[in-house]
Amino acid sequence: MASKRIGAQTVRFASPPVILGAGVAAGPMEGDGPLGGSFDEVVPDLYLGQQTYEKAERELMKRACHHALAKARIDVKDLNYFLAGDLLNQLITSTFNALPLQTPFLGLYGACSTSMESLGLAAMLCDGGFADKVLVATSSHNATAERQYRYPVEYGSQRRPYAQWTVTAAGAAVVAAAGQGEGPRITHVTTGKVVDLGIKDPFDQGAAMAPAAIDTMLAHFNETGRSADYYDLIVTGDLASFGKEMALEVARRAGLELGDRYEDCGVMIYDRSRQDVHSGGSGCGCSAAVVFGHLLKQVSAGGRVRRLLVVATGALLSPTTFQQGENIPAIAHAVAIEA
Amino acid sequence: LEGDGNLVKVKQEGGLPSQQAAYSQLVSRMEPKPPRLANAVRAFLAGGIVCIVGEGLTDFFERVLNISHKEAGNPAVAGMILIGALLTGMGHFDKLARWAGAGLAVPVTGFANSMVATALEFKQEGLVYGIGGRMFQLAGAVIVFGVVTAFVVGIVYALASGYW
Numbered sequence: 416m417a418s419k420r421i422g423a424q425t426v427r428f429a430s431p432p433v434i435l436g437a438g439v440a441a442g443p444m445e446g447d448g449p450l451g452g453s454f455d456e457v458v459p460d461l462y463l464g465q466q467t468y469e470k471a472e473r474e475l476m477k478r479a480c481h482h483a484l485a486k487a488r489i490d491v492k493d494l495n496y497f498l499a500g501d502l503l504n505q506l507i508t509s510t511f512n513a514l515p516l517q518t519p520f521l522g523l524y525g526a527c528s529t530s531m532e533s534l535g536l537a538a539m540l541c542d543g544g545f546a547d548k549v550l551v552a553t554s555s556h557n558a559t560a561e562r563q564y565r566y567p568v569e570y571g572s573q574r575r576p577y578a579q580w581t582v583t584a585a586g587a588a589v590v591a592a593a594g595q596g597e598g599p600r601i602t603h604v605t606t607g608k609v610v611d612l613g614i615k616d617p618f619d620q621g622a623a624m625a626p627a628a629i630d631t632m633l634a635h636f637n638e639t640g641r642s643a644d645y646y647d648l649i650v651t652g653d654l655a656s657f658g659k660e661m662a663l664e665v666a667r668r669a670g671l672e673l674g675d676r677y678e679d680c681g682v683m684i685y686d687r688s689r690q691d692v693h694s695g696g697s698g699c700g701c702s703a704a705v706v707f708g709h710l711l712k713q714v715s716a717g718g719r720v721r722r723l724l725v726v727a728t729g730a731l732l733s734p735t736t737f738q739q740g741e742n743i744p745a746i747a748h749a750v751a752i753e754a
Numbered sequence: 755l756e757g758d759g760n761l762v763k764v765k766q767e768g769g770l771p772s773q774q775a776a777y778s779q780l781v782s783r784m785e786p787k788p789p790r791l792a793n794a795v796r797a798f799l800a801g802g803i804v805c806i807v808g809e810g811l812t813d814f815f816e817r818v819l820n821i822s823h824k825e826a827g828n829p830a831v832a833g834m835i836l837i838g839a840l841l842t843g844m845g846h847f848d849k850l851a852r853w854a855g856a857g858l859a860v861p862v863t864g865f866a867n868s869m870v871a872t873a874l875e876f877k878q879e880g881l882v883y884g885i886g887g888r889m890f891q892l893a894g895a896v897i898v899f900g901v902v903t904a905f906v907v908g909i910v911y912a913l914a915s916g917y918w
């Protein structure tokens with residue numbers, strides 16, 4: 416077995432890579448939410464001075480990358496890789512942003528799990544000795560995602576209470592090999608498997624993804640020998656309120672007690688009592704904004720969170736598959752971040 | 755789903771289809787239900803208001819243009835379409851519809867919204883392929899099934915009324 420592999424899905428880094436710096440650019444609703452103050456930049460509207468929403472999302476990711484590079488105090492030419500992903504067909508936000516960076520680029524698609532898919536892969540590249548510094552970025556934009564997956568922005572429809580609101584935000588982080596700087600350490604990565612528990616309703620992504628999150632958590636705990644209380648905080652990516660409830664139920668049935676240390680980024684990013692987002696947030700930008708903008712700042716040796724497990728969840732549907740009546744497969748990737 | 759701490763193992767041994775059925779049942783039992791009664795009341799009120807405005811327009815055209823009440827229906831419908839289109843373009847329709855539901859979707863205002871929203875959405879893709887090609891993306895189904903239904907009803911009506 417490969418020396419850094421400790422189980423069927425989990426790897427442990429010999430010299431844990433660090434997160435040198437992270438940046439978040441978020442939309443107006445996200446800025447108005449409870450975590451608005453922790454983002455590097457909150458843009459006043461969904462267009463960002465661009466002609467189309469697609470260009471606006473691209474600009475959002477660009478700004479997040481610039482914030483991350485500035486905070487890591489490194490230059491674009493120091494990067495060995497740029498790993499990025501988004502929700503749009505052919506990953507246009509990521510690929511068009513990779514053009515001006517002129518850095519070796521790998522595009523990733525894991526739907527909303529891409530934030531941790533890219534972070535985990537960046538850590539593997541660094542600990543494997545293939546890279547010193549890697550930039551990762553993910554984004555989502557409410558208007559572009561709604562257009563691609565659902566309805567036009569101005570179309571009037573009544574949403575289900577368990578429907579989620581696609582987050583307009585981009586998050587980026589610079590991962591560096593051990594010894595290349597200071598920051599929260601990435602110690603373990605548990606890569607998820609695709610799980611399909613038969614959910615077909617494209618508005619019920621939280622319920623579709625909840626079993627994938629618990630599946631990956633169980634694999635992580637089994638293979639690392641850790642229990643849930645090893646972590647000060649365990650967050651899932653974008654299950655939102657109802658998905659979180661389902662995750663707790665599935666965990667309970669599988670004999671896993673998560674308790675108070677479990678949170679969900681889709682619940683944290685909005686204030687559901689005054690923001691009209693139904694169940695909560697979703698999208699690649701959701702976990703990226705909450706983790707890179709808010710949670711990483713709390714990971715410190717003496718702080719409230721010394722050990723953080725992020726389980727980013729992705730619903731792997733396309734408009735074609737659900738129109739053709741297929742189930743919504745889901746995936747979740749876990750990354751352990753420690754002070 | 756009941757397991758020994760290992761969901762994966764359960765999944766393989768328990769058989770996927772049975773587990774999917776069990777999970778779907780669990781989800782439909784636990785998921786928050788839409789407030790059906792409140793939605794129906796709102797749809798009734800909003801739909802009623804739309805109809806009052808429509809009737810008002812019909813009376814208006816009947817008097818102003820000096821035409822019969824039946825003839826005044828056509829410009830009144832056009833007026834309702836205009837109102838729906840304007841509300842969509844100004845960005846109010848989606849917010850109103852979120853509250854009103856079927857009350858705004860079922861009348862011709864909903865049809866106007868589905869066309870204008872799509873045209874706005876795709877205008878960046880050009881006049882021909884963007885607006886022209888995509889405008890009926892949502893409304894197309896209404897037209898197709900509207901025409902088919904009208905055809906069938908027309909035939910039944912003709913047969914029933916002895917008009918042959």
